[in-house]
Amino acid sequence: MRKRLTLLVAGTTLLVLLAFLIPMGVLVRQVAADRALSRADDVVQTIVPLVGAGDLNALRLTVTAQPGVTVFLPDGSVLGAPxxxxxxxxxxxxxxxxxxxxTDDGQELAVPVVGAGGTTVVRTLVTDAELNRGVSRAWLILAALGLTLVLLGLLVADRLARAITAPITQLSEVSHRLASADLAARAEPAGPRELREVAGALNHLAGRIQELLAAEREQIADLSHRLRTPLTALRLEAESLRDPEESARVEAAADQVARAVTAVIQQARRRDAAPAAAGCDAAAVVRDRVAFWAVLAEDTGRALRRDLPADALPVAVAADDLAAALDALLGNVFAHTPDGTALTVTLTARPGGGAILTVADEGPGFPASAARRGTSGGGSTGLGLDIARKVAVAFDTGAGDDGGAVVRLELPGS
Structure with missing residues (x-):
């Protein structure tokens, strides 16, 4: 924009100067020619009275002193320049x-003087050099003046363009910082009134976003904190179970929910800190969560097939996040398919690093609205797939070869 404004001013200035300097140049040339002709006419007018007086000696002396002047007498003799x-x-x-x-050499003046002995003609030649004397110098001065004005106009245009573009550049930088979650970024109102208004509106928007996010964090934190009471009650109920294995399983589930609640609170209260690098062994996490859900699968008559690598498979996902994603997917299977529906969990290495996690079942498949966040056909929140989607660099849902639903997550490599 700065370059375009400078070029616009330069073009306008140049057009104005051309409209002024071209007529001025023509006028200078015409004035120089008129001045040369006027001088020649003055010389001729000083000779004419001498011709009329008939004083040949005085005439000869005067003509000889004036170069370029020739007097043609009636008898054919010539005085002055041959x-x-x-x-x-x-x-x-x-x-x-x-x-x-x-003429080809300039302009010729011929003045006749009629006397008793005949007509005498006084002739002088004003050459092109005399007609254009001083014109080139005047044109150079005009050209230098025009160039100086153009350069001055470019300097002024650049200053004005900078005064306009600098606030725009600052607004762009602040908007990019806000887009990068730097909610403390603010624009300094500067430049024209319109840009100052835009800066004020952007600052107001940033403040409003900060307020809304703060309110959302507090609401999430408060909601998560309220879950601690029923979790405590659930843990006490688990301890009162007579079957030690059943009690341990329920306590483990309660502990998992408690950890998830704690993670939600910490994430909700995190302001502008950059997320710390996280990673885990995907094979170990998936193996642990599949073992947890295997008990429920056995109780509901579901065949749970697993295809997991024996070696470690590192991924750039936190263990809690990966566990929450797999729990969400398996929870969907158990919630939205009838008892006895078989399911398969597969974990393979991803080309280039990472892993590919696939959860497939032989149930009725996904409804048309399953891919939309917050939409569920089974009375749930509809956020299960979105929780899984957040940990993946690629997410895909579809149908299996024999029907049912298939969810495929590509996890980034560490």
Whole structure:
């Protein structure tokens, strides 16, 4: 924008200067020619009275002192600069009036003087050099003046363009910082009134976003904190179970929910800190969560098939996040398919690093609205797939070869 504004001012200035300097140049040339002709006419007018007086000696002395002047006497003799009678001289003698004729060498003046012995013609030649004397210098001065004005206009245009573009550049930088979650970024109102208003509106928007996010964090933290009471009650109920294995399983589930609640609170209260690098062994996490859900699968008559690598498979996902994603996917299977529906959990290495986690079942498949966040056909929150989607660099849902639903997550490598 700064470059365009500078070019616009430069073009406008140049057009104005051309409209001024071209006529000025023509006028300078015309004035120089008129001045040269005026001087020549003055010289001729000083000789004419001498011709009329008939003083040949005085006439000869005067003409000799004036270079370029020739006097053609009636008897054919010539005084002054040697020359032959030109067409202008003969025409002036014949008509008896002064003439100015343009020739190849310049402009010729012929003034006739009628006396008792005949017509005497005073002739002088104003050369092109005399007609254009001082014109080149004047044109150079005008060109230098025009160039100086153009450069001055460019300097002023650049300053004005900078005064306009600098606030725009600052607004762009602040908007990018806000887009990068730097909610403390603020624009300094500067420049024209319109830009100052935009800066104020952007600052107001940033403040409003900060307030809304703070309120959302507090609401999430408060909601998560309220879950601690029923979790504590659930843990106490688990301890009162007679079956030790059943009690341990329920306590483990309660502990998992408690950890998830704690993670939600910490994340909700995190302000502008950059997320710490996280990673885990995907094989170990998936193996642990599949073992947890295997108990429920056995109780509901579901065949749970697993295809997991024996070696470690590192991924750039926190263990709690990966566990929450797999729990959400398996929870969907158990919640939205009838008892006895078989399911398969597969974990393979991803080309280039990472892992591919696939959860497939032989149930009725996904409804048309399953891919939309917050939409569920089974009375749930509809956020299960979105929880899984957040940990993946690629997420895909579809149908298996034999029907049912298939969810495929590509996890980034560490």
């Amino acid at each position: 020359a032959v009678p030109t067409a202008a001289v003969r025409l002036a003698a014949a008509r008896g009036r002064a003439l100015t004729v343009v």
